[in-house]
Amino acid sequence: MTSDFLIELNQVTKLYGTVIGVNDFSMQLKPGAYGLLGPNGAGKSTLLNLLIGQLVPTRGTVRVLGEEPRNNMQLLKRIGFCPGFEGLYSTTTGIDWVTLLLQLQGVKAKPARERAAECLKIVGMEASMQRPIATYSRGMRQRTKLAQAIAHQPTLLILDEPFSGLDPVGRAEMTDVFQGWISRGNSLIIASHVLHEIEALTDSFLLICGGRLLASGTAAEVNELLFDTPSEIEIDCAQPYQLAGLLMRHELADSVVVEKRAHGNSRVRLQTQRAGTLCSELPKLAFEHNLDISRMKSADDSLQALFNSLLRIHRGEL
């Protein structure tokens, strides 16, 4: 069965007894690279296990590359999975382990070993692949896990916290590997709770918490959701007190702080519940009162801030 979608989840709920792992989760993703973001316990691993067919949804349907993943042999040849935990055999060498997993994909022994060596070289394990895994550092184990995930050249790579345990150099190298993977037209789903790791690879992400999808899309699209939610904004202005007064008078800010700076204009840091209105009104105010505004920026425009805001909305705090 063919489908235009990489992943389709239709009202998927997964219960562990009476505890909800994933709650009424619906989404459709086209082929591409996606970041799956959420705090620990958000349901990321449950979702990934549903995608690889290790879990069966209590309710709803899951389709990956147009097919149901559970016990689907053909689909498993097209998916590469790198779990969040280690699970490597300590007495085995890296190359033996990757070779075995390739052979389980139906590759003959000799080509499997050659391909395993090639993949271990890609992830920077060439020098250590003949050593027992017990002697590997955490980062080396992580690289070995990645090697087994890409070895059979899957269409879709699913990675759960792939940068865990890697040093900065290792992270940069892995990021290059994944960027190369994406540039070749392959799809990638990467789960993490460290946002900048994902930002380096894709700007399409899914935010989940409590087993629910909080938001999806690019950072800009999700920012639009927060257009009129409370936010902190910084404005650098030559007339900071005049600007502060105007903002308060026009009820565009809930609180204002003026920060004197050694160089450049003073900074007005404000809290507002009407960021959208502020953005549309500010040019008019600046023009009418001849304000010299050199810079305007959301003080919390990182993905982390976005994520925090969505979580607060989800919890009913905003």
Add this chain to the structure above:
Amino acid sequence: MNSLLAIFKFEFKRILTPGRAFWWMVVAAFPVVITLLMSNYLMPRRPSIPQQHVSAEEIGMIFTVALYLLGPSIACMLGVLLTAAPTVATELEQHSWVYLATRPNGLFHLLMGKYLVAVVWSASATITGVIISIPVSQIVYKWEAVFALSGLTVLSAFAYAALYMMIGTLFHARAMVFCVAYTAGVELFLGMFPAVVNRLTVQFRLRSLLFHWTTHAETYLGPEGMKYIASNESAFLQIVWLAALTAVFLSVSLVVVQVREFTTAAESEL
């Protein structure tokens, strides 16, 4: 077949450790030590001990039965218990399950590969022990005993490995406990229980084959009371029974791993 062979080779390489080698030798040495003790202390060949009421053939049969109990029955059972029962549990505990489960037919190959390794490990240890024991025993028809006990060991390894793999799959969290309880309750107690229910045990079928494959089968299988100890139906039928039981045990294991959700997500997520 390539995948199954790959798992078999991989798992076999993994069990070639000093610790496992030690246990292999313990399993192999077990029947040898007991046979030596029996031969030297319980039934010495010294003429000072009056043995006129017991013929050499009867003593030989006692040794044959004893070696059956020590080898195919206990040593082999213990061997597969150590190797086959924790198949699912160890993979889940060390989180290696998912790598195999996300391969086409990965779990089938995992179970069958480990099953064959368990059979080879246990059968080789037990046969070695039995073959070393026979010359030091007082068995009269030694070659007959070698073939009979080796054959029984192979059948025992296949059947018990399948049984313990099934129990280990159904109750992976307490695999060993359930395996020991089942062995004690069903195979040892019910297997010796003089009722028709014992025909459903592996022990009954192996015991029946022992009497078929060793001398004077008609002497032991003839009496009415013996029908609860061993079957007088043909040896071929006993093998068919063992093959059927093995197939059922393996099928249950394979179905369970396909149907049940084995994942560590529940622990890591919640």
